[in-house]
Amino acid sequence: MMKTNEIRSKFLEYFENKSHKIVSSASLIPEKDPTLMFTSAGMVQFKDFFAAKSTDNLPYTRAVSSQKCLRAGGKDSDLENVGRTPRHHTYFEMLGNFSFGDYFKEEAIKWSYEFIVKKLKIDADRLWASVYKDDDEAFEIWEKYLPEERIVRLGEKDNYWGPPGETGPCGPCSELHYDLGKDMGCGKEDCKPGCDCDRFLEIWNLVFTQFHMDREGNLTLLEKKNIDTGMGLERIASVLQGVTNNYYIDIFRELIEDAEKILNVKYKKKNEEHFHIIADHVRAITFAISDGVIPSNDGRGYVIRRILRRALRQAKILGFSKPFLYKLSQTVVKQFKHVYPKLKEAQQHTQNLIKMEEESFLKTLGKGLDILEGKISDINEKNKKEIDGETAFKLYDTYGFPLELTIEIAQEKGIKVDKKGFEKEMEKQRKRGKESWKGSKEDKRYNYLFENKIPETKFLGYDKNEAKAKLLYVKERESNLEMIFDRSPFYGEAGGQIGDKGKIYSEDFEFSVNDTQKVNNIIVHIGNVQKGDFSIEKTYSLKVDKKRRKAIARNHTATHLLHKVLKEILGEHVNQSGSLVADDRLRFDFTHFAKVKNEELLDIERRINEKIIENLKVSTEKKDIKKAKKEGATALFSERYDKEVRVVSTENFSKELCGGTHVSYTGEIGFFKITDESSLAAGVRRIEAVTGMGAFEKIKKYDNILIQLNLLFKSETKDLVEKAKKILEENKNKQKQIEKLKMKKATNSVKELLENKINVNGIEIVKDHVDLEDANVIRELAQKVKDRAKNNTAIVLIGSSSNKSIGIVMLTDDLTENYHAGKIANRIANKLNGGGGGRPDMAQFGGSRTDNIDEIIENLNNFID
Ligand SMILES: [Zn+2]
Ligand SMILES: [Zn+2]
Structure with a gap:
């Protein structure tokens, strides 16, 4: 029996011998395509290779890979089917060979046949091929290997790919099918690939990208034609191992055996579905989390949370209600660490995170299930057929049941869930959230802005420190005044950056601004009159404290460098969860599950100062949000952005959506020094740092401490540590002596x-x-x-x-x-x-x-x- 691991290495080796470069699997988080939730095919990481107009600048033109793939969470996700059918998976591996303007159909077909028949030794008589109905070229090539009657022409739905958008590359496909035998089929006379029954198993898809489609639907032949193929590893393993279900192959058997031990439940035909779901899901969460996904309430994190919770419920059905996936995840690590080393590197992190997530869900799972089951029996009694949206929402909101989980449990009892009702409740809550914010003290403070219909202030501060503007409104508050103009160079506190200070003046009037706030795009200047009188509708000069603004800008740009460097050094799971950018310091909160080690902090500091010395140009541009995200700009999960956003880049190093003010070159930051690292909450760390003269002052302070210590210890800096050690040692010995003397006294x-x-x-x-x-x-x-x-x-x-x-x-x-x-x-x-x-x-x-x-x-x- 050929093991799954063996099939993978045979595949890579076969194509390596055909001059393909073995390229290791990309992360499940698509790096080059933020529009994708997860990497779902081998070609994802080669998008640039496919898109290249010519082969001139490509480092290689043939590649082979075994790619980690996750299919869940998209529109066409069928998570509910996973584990219930023999072939559905969330996580799976895809084997693929690729040609970027190199070989084409002839070789692609020949090698696929040769690999299947000669290397894997699959019975050639059971092999069928399908080609696109108009693709005579592919048909003729196949005739060299298969009898005509086992080559089938199929339509667009089955054997045509692309274009991915309205226009773009596209082309016919050809699929290899394995005949599972008449017994598995419908028995019809003309049963063949493309038939609705289960007799023919599609094992390998070859895509021949040969056309470009324009807006009118005209096809032109591409000068650089590409090959993109994909073969599901688990599926081909099931063929080679002669089993009728992917979950019966060796790697799943091992995983299920460990699950049996942990759950203390025997795996039987009757309960296999639950084991299959657990086996599939533990793979998905282990791989995803080790690639940097963190379970959360939106995006990728939510998909992983749903998968984890679904697996936990299966265990519950099997009579086990303690955390266990974190243990089982270790089997996954053991099975695949030699192929995917990231698993091993992230092992501890993955295990901790899974356990935390399990514990938090199990706390509420039981209660939620009680409520749901009560509701279900209630519904059965009353002969209704639907769970109301309110209950579904309560389960979601209070007990952490993803809607899909409620639907699935209800479905098992033949009951539907009112999805629309659920959405309505969700919307209500959103509104409640907004209202409670509106009614808060902070906001009432500025009610006068809305009551007096004050227009938005035009912000001039990106390129001006000083400007003339018309005074629109003045509000008296305690000992302060709040002034609003039609336009202003003052930055109002937003996005973590504090507000500007400065002065507002005319010939006979002066007002000092101590703080600036931004309320719904209205800039509020807060301060006191120094001399003279003001009048509404008059024009004044507004002048920002330039030096202070510059200090803030240094810290803001440094924050962007820090964000990027944290991702580089600690991993892609790092995400900003809060920040403060002031003139004298910066503070950055981010997701990370361990204390940042001292060596890591040193690396972070070093890397940031390197980027400062490189003097990268900082540029800003306005962009459509979709475009910006596609280009890889970092956006904050918690922020809501307008359609048009401002993108701040430091050359090609970091790219973030941001409305703040920045330096023009990173060199202006001068110097970056971390002053503290601490824990803010479970899974959230905080780094505090200083830049520019602030960093200089900090170092000077440290120096001063050294000087004083040297005086105290009568030492020089280079000997200080040794000297301190020695004194501590002496002290300890003295303490011992004292105790001894005391003992003597006590004995008496x-x-x-x-x-x-x-x-x-x-x-x-x-x-x-x-x-x-x-x-x-x-x-x-x-x-x-x-x-x-x-x-x-x-x-x-x-x-x-x-x-x-x-x-x-x-x-x-x-x-x-x-x-x-x-x-x-x-x-x-x-x-x-x-x-x-x-x-x-x-x-x-x-x-x-x-x-x-x-x-x-x-x-x-x-x-x-
Ligand atoms: Zn059939
Ligand atoms: Zn920013």
Whole structure:
């Protein structure tokens, strides 16, 4: 039996021998085509190769790959079918060979036949080919390998590709089909490829891109013709392994066996559907997350969340309701890490993320299912046939049930879901969200703008620091005034960038602007009158504090560099979740699941400063949003953009949708220094940094600290660390000595301790608040007391240092029958805000309180019983 892994390597090797370059799989997140949700075919990463007008600048003209593919979430997604049929998958691998203006039909057909028959040794008699109805050329080539009656002509639907848009490249296809045998078919006389039944399995699709279609539908022959082929690995494996279902092949068997062990449920014909869904889905989420997708409530993240939740529900049906996919994902890593090394690199991250996601869903899954099942039986009783939109929405909103999951569960019971009703509820919530925002305090503050119908302010600040403008409105607020003009060079706080300061003046009037806000495109200048009087409709000079604006611009451009560099160094999963761009610092919040390591921080700093020194030109242009995204501009998930957007690029390094003000060249940033890295929330980190003179001041401060330390330690900078280490070491030794001396002193007090013992309920209790802080030393002392006391004695000694208490409970052996030192220790620890425990005869405890030790000692009888 030929293993799946073997088929993949045979394929790559075969085409490598035909001078193809082996190109490793692209990420599931399409890098070159942001319009695609996931990479769904081998050709996606070669789009530029296909589009090239000539072969002159191509690094190679023949390629072969095994591509990770994910098909889910698009319009024509059939997630509900996955696992229920023998051939549907979300995640699968696609084998493909490609020619970019190199070989064409002759070789493509010949090699496909040769590979299938000679390399894979598939029975040639079972092989059929289909060609496009008008493609005589392909038909004739096939005749060299197959008898005429096993070559079928099919129409556009089956055997024609493209163009992808209204115009563009297109061409006929040819497919190889495998005859599964009469038993699998409909039995009709003319059953052949193209028939509706399951007899003929399509195994390989060859696309011959030979035409260009124009707007009128005219076809012209391309000068550079391309070949694009695709063969599903799991499917061809099912043929070679002689099984009737893709999920029966070796790699799925292994995965299902591990699932059986984890779920402790036997895989049987009766429950195989659930296992198949789990096996498919765990592959999809493991590969997607290791490629940087993070489960979330929109876009790719939502698709992955849905898939994960669907898999969890299958386990629930099998009677298992704990997180398990994170464990099973390790089998996927093990199976494929040699082909897709990213799996191994991201292993920990993937596992953590899956587990977190599982835990959060399982918390609500049970409750949600109860509600849904209650509703379903209710519906059955009342003989209705539909779950109302309100319930579906509640399940979505409160219990995290994707609508599709509710539909699927309902469908199993023959019940529909009111999708329109669901949409209505969704819309209502959106409105509620907006209203609550409108009614908020912050916004009411500016109600006067709308009440007085003040027009939008024309913003001039992208290329001007100073301008003349007409005063339209003035609002008095506490000790401030708010002035609004018809136009302004002042930047109003938006997109994380703080507002400008500056002044507004005329010959006999001066107003200082302390803050600028932007409210629905109206720029509000907030400040105080310095001298004179103003009048509405009069023209004034508006002058932004240039130096401060420049400092803000440095930080803003640096933020863009930081965003890009974080993606480079930490991975594509990094996304901005918030930012602050001020004149004296910048702050950047982003998704990432671990602390950013020190070495990574150094790399980030270094890389950004490299880009500063390269002095990249910063340019801005207005663009249609679709076009901008297509060109790979980073957009923030949380932002809503207009149709026309402003794109800020630093040469070909970073590209972001942004309305802020920037420097003209990165060199103006001067220097970039990270000042802090911290955790903001689960999965969100924060980096703070300074630039320009701010960075210089920071370094100077650090230098100053060094100088002071050198003075204190009587050292030079290069020896400082060694010197500090040495002093710490000395200190530790001294501490030990002190403890020793204290111990000596304490030993002398054994007699005294014993003399001060008290008797409670017939037991002798030796107790003291001792002047010791090392648990070992305290224990030694207690042991000495015990040795001396011999029997019927409980010893409790508590020591303390400035911020913690530490103590020992020791019982003579005769007492352990009725008392337990560990339990006593625990009780005392509770009072100390700490913990404790141990054996029946000896236990240790400690805590963060030290103020009540004497009180505890005084009332020890309360703890011993
Ligand atoms: Zn048929
Ligand atoms: Zn920006």
